[in-house]
Amino acid sequence: MYTQDVLLYAITRFQFLIGRIKSLYQDEIERFMREFQFLIGRIKSLLAEKKRLKQAVFQFLIGRIKSDLAEAGAGYVRAFQFLIGRIKSRQDNASLRRKS
Secondary structure, three states: OHHHHHHHHHHHHHHHHHHHHHHHHHHHHHHHHHHHHHHHHHHHHHHHHHHHHHHHHHHHHHHHHHHHHHHHHHHHHHHHHHHHHHHHHHHHHHHHHHHO
């Protein structure tokens, strides 16, 4: 009987101490949880911002590459047309020489 009373008292005291610890640290636990949730939200927004930034940079780079390729392509077309013109000119000159 004595052992049961001591055990019951120990359990009751332990539960009281746990409740006391919870009540003492409840404000800190709630503050920690609010800060933790804020930080998680901030991390999510930063990741979303980083993703948008990466997409914007990627789109800019693609646009720049397309522009450079179009510019280079136009340059290649002009060079190709120039070479074709030179070849035709030489052929015309050669045919004129043969005729004369």
